[in-house]
Amino acid sequence: MNKSDLARLSIAAIHQKLKNKEIKFFDVIESVFQQIKNNEKKISAYISLFEQESFEQAQQLDQTVKDFSNLHPLTGIPFAIKDNICVKDKLATCGSRILHNFNSPYDATAVQRLKDAGVIIIGKTNLDEFAMGSSNETSYFGKVANPLNPEYVPGGSSGGSAAAIAYSGCLGALGTDTGGSVRLPAAFCGVVGLKPTYGRVSRYGLIAFASSLDCIGPITKTVQDAALILSTIAGHDPYDATSVNMPVNQFLCNPDALKDYTIGVPQEYFTKGLDPRIAQIVEKTIAELGKKCKAVKQISLPHTSYTIATYQLICTAEASSNLARYDGVKYGLRITKDDLIEMYEQTRGQGFGAEVKRRILLGTYGLSKGYYDEYYGTAQKVRALIKQDFDQAFKTCDIIITPTAPTPPFKLGEKIADPLTMYLSDLFTTSASLAGLPAISIPSRDKINGFPAGIQLIGRAFAEQEVLNCADAIEKLYA
Amino acid sequence: MQSKSYMHNKYEVVIGMEIHAQLKTKTKMFCACAVSFGAQANTNVCPICMGLPGTLPTVNAQAIALAIRASLALNCQIRPKSTFARKHYFYPDLPKGYQITQYKEPLAYEGFIEINRAQIRIRRLHLEEDSGKSIHAGNESLVDFNRCGVPLIEIVTEPNITSPDQAVQYLHELRQILNYLEVSDCDMEKGHFRCEPNISLRPIGQKQFGVRTELKNLNSLRNVREGLEFEINRQTKLLNEGKAVQQETLYWDEQTKTSGTMRTKEESEDYRYFPEPDLPVMNITEKMINTIKSNLPLLPAQRKQQLIRQYQISPQIAEVIIETKEFADYYDATVKHCPNAKLVANWLTTEVRAVLNQQIISINDFKIKPQQLAQLLNLLSENKITGKNAKQIFEQMVTTNKSAQEIAKTQNLLSIEDDALLTNIAQEVIRENPDIVTKYRQGKTSVIGYLTGLVVKKSQGKLNPQKITRTLQQYLNT
Numbered sequence: 001m002n003k004s005d006l007a008r009l010s011i012a013a014i015h016q017k018l019k020n021k022e023i024k025f026f027d028v029i030e031s032v033f034q035q036i037k038n039n040e041k042k043i044s045a046y047i048s049l050f051e052q053e054s055f056e057q058a059q060q061l062d063q064t065v066k067d068f069s070n071l072h073p074l075t076g077i078p079f080a081i082k083d084n085i086c087v088k089d090k091l092a093t094c095g096s097r098i099l100h101n102f103n104s105p106y107d108a109t110a111v112q113r114l115k116d117a118g119v120i121i122i123g124k125t126n127l128d129e130f131a132m133g134s135s136n137e138t139s140y141f142g143k144v145a146n147p148l149n150p151e152y153v154p155g156g157s158s159g160g161s162a163a164a165i166a167y168s169g170c171l172g173a174l175g176t177d178t179g180g181s182v183r184l185p186a187a188f189c190g191v192v193g194l195k196p197t198y199g200r201v202s203r204y205g206l207i208a209f210a211s212s213l214d215c216i217g218p219i220t221k222t223v224q225d226a227a228l229i230l231s232t233i234a235g236h237d238p239y240d241a242t243s244v245n246m247p248v249n250q251f252l253c254n255p256d257a258l259k260d261y262t263i264g265v266p267q268e269y270f271t272k273g274l275d276p277r278i279a280q281i282v283e284k285t286i287a288e289l290g291k292k293c294k295a296v297k298q299i300s301l302p303h304t305s306y307t308i309a310t311y312q313l314i315c316t317a318e319a320s321s322n323l324a325r326y327d328g329v330k331y332g333l334r335i336t337k338d339d340l341i342e343m344y345e346q347t348r349g350q351g352f353g354a355e356v357k358r359r360i361l362l363g364t365y366g367l368s369k370g371y372y373d374e375y376y377g378t379a380q381k382v383r384a385l386i387k388q389d390f391d392q393a394f395k396t397c398d399i400i401i402t403p404t405a406p407t408p409p410f411k412l413g414e415k416i417a418d419p420l421t422m423y424l425s426d427l428f429t430t431s432a433s434l435a436g437l438p439a440i441s442i443p444s445r446d447k448i449n450g451f452p453a454g455i456q457l458i459g460r461a462f463a464e465q466e467v468l469n470c471a472d473a474i475e476k477l478y479a
Numbered sequence: 480m481q482s483k484s485y486m487h488n489k490y491e492v493v494i495g496m497e498i499h500a501q502l503k504t505k506t507k508m509f510c511a512c513a514v515s516f517g518a519q520a521n522t523n524v525c526p527i528c529m530g531l532p533g534t535l536p537t538v539n540a541q542a543i544a545l546a547i548r549a550s551l552a553l554n555c556q557i558r559p560k561s562t563f564a565r566k567h568y569f570y571p572d573l574p575k576g577y578q579i580t581q582y583k584e585p586l587a588y589e590g591f592i593e594i595n596r597a598q599i600r601i602r603r604l605h606l607e608e609d610s611g612k613s614i615h616a617g618n619e620s621l622v623d624f625n626r627c628g629v630p631l632i633e634i635v636t637e638p639n640i641t642s643p644d645q646a647v648q649y650l651h652e653l654r655q656i657l658n659y660l661e662v663s664d665c666d667m668e669k670g671h672f673r674c675e676p677n678i679s680l681r682p683i684g685q686k687q688f689g690v691r692t693e694l695k696n697l698n699s700l701r702n703v704r705e706g707l708e709f710e711i712n713r714q715t716k717l718l719n720e721g722k723a724v725q726q727e728t729l730y731w732d733e734q735t736k737t738s739g740t741m742r743t744k745e746e747s748e749d750y751r752y753f754p755e756p757d758l759p760v761m762n763i764t765e766k767m768i769n770t771i772k773s774n775l776p777l778l779p780a781q782r783k784q785q786l787i788r789q790y791q792i793s794p795q796i797a798e799v800i801i802e803t804k805e806f807a808d809y810y811d812a813t814v815k816h817c818p819n820a821k822l823v824a825n826w827l828t829t830e831v832r833a834v835l836n837q838q839i840i841s842i843n844d845f846k847i848k849p850q851q852l853a854q855l856l857n858l859l860s861e862n863k864i865t866g867k868n869a870k871q872i873f874e875q876m877v878t879t880n881k882s883a884q885e886i887a888k889t890q891n892l893l894s895i896e897d898d899a900l901l902t903n904i905a906q907e908v909i910r911e912n913p914d915i916v917t918k919y920r921q922g923k924t925s926v927i928g929y930l931t932g933l934v935v936k937k938s939q940g941k942l943n944p945q946k947i948t949r950t951l952q953q954y955l956n957t
Contacts, residue, residue: 086533099532106526108533207532211756241537241758318756321565324576325530329622340620344569367567367751376753 006031007078007168011225014171015073025058025065025076028171029120032078035168036123042150045164047083047141048091049123054078057120073228075118080170082161083124084131085216086205087111090121094207095129095139098351099332108205109240110174110216110233117232122170125160129353130323131181131209133157134425137416138355145412148190148451152409155188155425157181161219162189172229173219178210179311180404180429182217183441187404187454190443192471193219194226197462198436199244201230202237208322210315211242213433223442223472227251230464244462251465253472261470262295264397268304269428275407281444281453282403288477289401293470297397301389304431306382308423311430313366313379319356320363326351358419387435394460399470402428404441404454428456438464440471445478490680490718492711493688494646495638498653499631500663501609501671502545508608508630509536509579516669520623528628530574535757538563542630545662546586546606547763547771549632552656552778553601555590559763561605563755568748572611572622580607580633582752586763592652599649600637607631632662638677638688643707647700650674655779659804667698676707679724680714689714690724695741696731706731709738782807790820799828805842809849816853819860826856830870834877847876855883858893862943865935868892895941901934904942905950908933919955927951 006014006028017023033051040046061076081087084094086104088111093099107115115121129138136144136159144159146152147167154163158175162185165173175182177195186193195217206216218229228251236245265286270279290296328334328347335346352360366375393400406427415422432439438459443452455474459467504514510527527534550557564582585605591598611627613620634653640646654665654672665672679691694710697703709731714724728747729738777785779801786797786807801807806827813823831852835845855876859869864887872886879886887893908930909916915926927948934947 084533092532094532102532104533105531106534204535205533208757239537240535242535242756317753321567321577321751321753324567324569325532325574327569327571327576329571330529330574331531340571364751367753369749369751372751372753 003027004031004034007035007171009171010222011073011077011171011220011228012222014077015071018076019068019071021068025061025120026055028076029054029058029078029122032122032168032170039147039167039169043145043147043154043163043167043169044142045125045144045160045167045169046080046123047093047095047126047139047160050090050121054120054122061118072117074114074172074232077119077172078122078170079114079119080123080125080161080164080173081111081121082127082131082158082173082175084127084176084207084209085111085174086207087121087124090124092124092207093141094131095127095141096352096356097140097333098326098347099207100140102332104205106205108216109202109237111205113233113235114174114229119172123164125158125164125173127160128157128181129356130207130319131157131176131178132319132355132359134180134184134422135410135412135415136160136185137412138353140353143412146189146409148409149449151411152451153188153412153414155185155405155409157185158193158219159185159189162186162191162193165189165191165219165221171221172225174216174229174233175219176206176209177215177217177429177433178213178315179433180426182215182219183404183429183439183454183456184425186219186441187443187456188409188451190452191219191221192223192226192440192442193217194230194440194464194467195432195438196230196234196464197244197438199242200234200248200438200462200464202233202235202240202243204237204239204243208318210318211322212318213311213315215433223440223468223475224253226440226471227253227468230468246462249465251468254469255473255476257466257469258289258293258473261293261398261466262297262396263289263293263470264297264299264393264400266299266301266304266393266400266402268301269402273406273424273427274403275448277448278403278406278408278453281446281448282401282455284446285444285455285474285477286401289474292473292477299393299397299400301386301393301431303382303385303389307386307431307434308427310379310382310386311426311434312362312423313375314383314434316359316363317366317376317379318363320360320367323352323356323360355419383434386431390431390435390437390458398459398463398466400458402456402458404428404456408448408451408453432456432458437461438467440467442471442474488715489683490715491683491685492642493638493679493681493691494640494642494707495677495691496636496640496646496649497675497677498634498650499609499673500549500634500657500665502542502630502632503661503663504539504541504545504630506539506541507628508539508542508606509628512628514629515625518625520621521625523625524627528574529624530576536579536755538758538761539630542606543586543761543763544767544771545630545660546604546632547768548660548775549634549657549662550587550590550604551768551772551775552660553587553590553592553604553634553653555587555601555604557587557763557768558584560584560760561586561763562760563606563758564752565755566750566752568750570610570613571620572613572624572627574611574624574627578608578610579755579758581605583754586761592649592656594645594648594652597641597645598639599645600639602635602637604632604634607633638679638691640676643704643711646676646707647704650700650703652779655801655803659776659778659782661776661804667700670698673698674703676703678707678710678714680711680718689718690726692724692726693728694731694738695728696733698733702731702733705736706738709736713738776804786810786824790814790824792821792824796824796828799832800824803842809842809845812849813853813856816850817856817860819856822856822860823853826852830873846880851876851882858883858887862945863887863894864892865894865940865944868940891939891941893941894943895938897942900938901942901947901950904934904937905947905954908937909951909954916955927955
């Protein structure tokens with residue numbers, strides 16, 4: 001294989017070659033940056049790139065690593081980090097003008113753990129402003145295009161990370177998922193995106209959008225790569241009181257475990273609103289799975305129709321609070337004015353884009369005196385019902401299978417003027433977010449206009465291992 | 480307990496009180512930064528208390544323990560599951576755009592303090608973080624974030640305080656309790672203890688509350704009293720003129736001794752409280768409560784009773800000794816080394832206090848340590864020095880740091896047990912003062928004091944005055 005094609009391999013494959021001393025760390029970085037040079041202009045996956053530093057780190061590894069038998073699977077692997085996750089002394093813009101010049105003085109816990117494993121962080125990826133969006137068109141730093149067809153959106157909000165993986169502009173990437181922001185772009189770009197259980201991966205250093213929903217998750221070429229990254233970043237963090245204190249095992253992929261699993265198919269996800277071509281792909285996959293798993297069962301998640309509304313009320317309320325700190329006083333953009341209130345208004349007015357403002361306004365309204373109970377309060381009650389739906393469903397099945405997105409990728413500019421239609425892209429992903437459950441999107445074998453469909457698997461809380469086993473089995477089924 | 484200016488009023492005074500007390504923790508409420516007063520601006524800060532993007536709060540266990548301590552001492556119920564909430568407003572010294580506080584489920588509720596057999600009922604006690612400090616200089620405003628994130632407890636009473644006197648007593652008592660618990664230093668000038676009373680009037684006998692106003696910027700007990708009195712008079716006047724009291728927040732001006740409007744009800748903010756999603760429910764177990772309960776120190780009232788019972792000290796003097804925990808502790812430490820408890824009490828409340836007042840220091844900064852003072856008082860108690868010399872030695876101890884024994888020895892101030900010398904001088908004095916001796920023998924026995932003084936003088940203060948008197952009496956009565 002040509003050295004310039006190394007970037008097309010999976011993390012696991014590269015690791016094997018490094019371990020066998022077939023290739024050097026330098027070769028990997030070189031290959032990845034070659035892909036970036038070839039693609040970045042038309043895709044715009046990155047907000048910042050650390051080319052020189054990355055080459056230096058690779059050279060350093062080539063000189064210092066002696067013991068290849070105990071090499072960590074992620075050592076020397078080029079990583080892209082979504083630009084709403086803090087990397088020390090690097091910009092963390094959130095794709096927003098208000099943070100366009102904000103350098104983080106600290107590492108996010110997940111980033112720290114990757115660094116400890118020896119990864120090379122090659123750049124920070126583009127996203128919808130503050131991770132609010134499904135198409136990656138709202139960033140202050142420009143739109144991201146879909147590498148499968150640059151006229152189309154890559155999905156959002158982790159569109160930069162998914163696109164970078166899709167065009168081999170990195171080998172591993174971190175995204176963040178609040179209502180589907182890892183899974184949707186993974187589906188649109190034909191790659192793997194894993195949203196862990198809420199509390200599994202520390203949120204420390206993830207710039208908050210909606211605190212009760214935000215999760216950091218890996219975006220990769222293969223299920224096995226996602227398992228490797230999750231094993232490295234997961235686990236309790238004393239800096240995040242919502243991170244769960246339970247032991248983390250090395251996540252492996254055991255596709256044979258599928259024979260013990262009952263797969264649940266929620267009827268509410270296969271109705272109007274779902275593109276029939278996607279329905280067909282998912283149903284075909286279910287049929288193939290049926291031959292290998294214990295059983296396939298129709299299940300019901302009766303509150304499914306409330307998920308988008310519930311999600312919007314909760315995420316906007318929390319966003320309005322989380323984004324209050326961007327006031328021009330301490331860091332980021334400041335539009336200087338003599339009057340304090342005017343400074344606030346101008347800074348926030350000019351610093352935030354339209355979608356962010358829309359959500360701040362909605363959220364502020366939803367938390368206002370007299371409206372709290374009606375909106376935020378009610379949404380929390382419905383959220384509990386949605387969780388209950390899953391609890392019930394998981395009494396009779398182990399894994400729930402659904403499409404990741406209701407439609408194939410749409411064209412850039414197609415939905416941006418119509419927020420309500422845009423919000424429907426999250427139709428199938430928000431429920432797992434609201435319930436805090438682990439979910440993965442893997443690309444289908446069959447394609448629609450050149451785009452694979454995303455297959456979503458949802459598991460019980462902290463059952464990432466089962467989700468990964470099942471996803472790996474489907475991946476092998478398709479191979 | 481109504482004070483003079485409005486005691487013949489037809490209105491009943493209704494006061495409620497909100498207190499913020501800074502907890503005496505080593506570190507801040509939600510991060511590991513040190514809590515300190517007077518440090519250089521923005522030196523005790525980190526990404527977390529600065530509210531930098533991506534940071535998260537984690538709760539300080541010591542702050543919870545101190546808050547539970549205070550809750551128990553104030554007879555509160557403690558909630559097994561309490562929650563934090565965000566309170567939103569924009570201000571440069573509030574880096575996150577919200578303050579983390581407790582709203583719907585505060586840590587503790589329904590407590591009380593007893594003051595002169597009246598109960599001041601406490602509605603709630605909760606934990607929260609302090610803001611930074613804005614400093615306005617010329618046309619520039621600066622912010623110091625050292626205070627930002629420092630743990631506070633907020634204690635809210637029911638509106639059942641009935642006079643400025645009672646309000647001040649409540650504050651005094653509360654401060655004393657928090658000081659004894661070592662929960663807070665309660666230094667009002669340093670802003671460790673801030674109070675915001677609300678005041679309303681209603682015709683005596685009426686059940687419904689009147690319109691209330693809130694007073695801010697009261698940074699001493701004196702300001703509290705004056706502010707409340709001013710506000711009561713202002714409201715009384717309005718009501719007497721048939722005018723309505725406006726619901727508003729007032730700002731007390733210490734210089735002019737008047738209050739001004741800070742904001743009216745219409746301008747009051749909507750804080751958009753909602754549960755803090757970054758912090759899970761705070762579970763307070765029975766076990767935690769019991770552990771803290773079993774380690775509660777004696778409170779001022781208990782300490783006072785102990786002094787009266789154990790050492791037969793008068794209630795007035797006991798009151799002075801228990802004023803602060805440090806002072807009471809000093810007393811106990813001294814008594815440990817000097818069994819004459821009453822003598823110690825007298826000295827502490829007179830001589831020692833005089834020095835503290837003069838030097839404007841607290842007992843913690845007092846140069847003479849309990850054991851050293853005990854040594855002095857033991858000499859006095861055992862008649863080894865005279866009272867007059869004891870005071871002289873004490874004065875020197877304050878300035879020189881030498882021990883009582885050392886000073887007494889080097890300056891020859893120890894009393895001597897020399898019966899021969901005493902006999903000689905006594906006889907000498909009797910010989911030299913026949914007129915006075917005659918007066919004594921004629922029944923004017925009070926002149927014995929004068930004669931004693933002469934003997935003391937001749938012995939250069941080294942003979943014990945009581946013994947001198949006894950010896951003189953022996954000679955004169957025979």
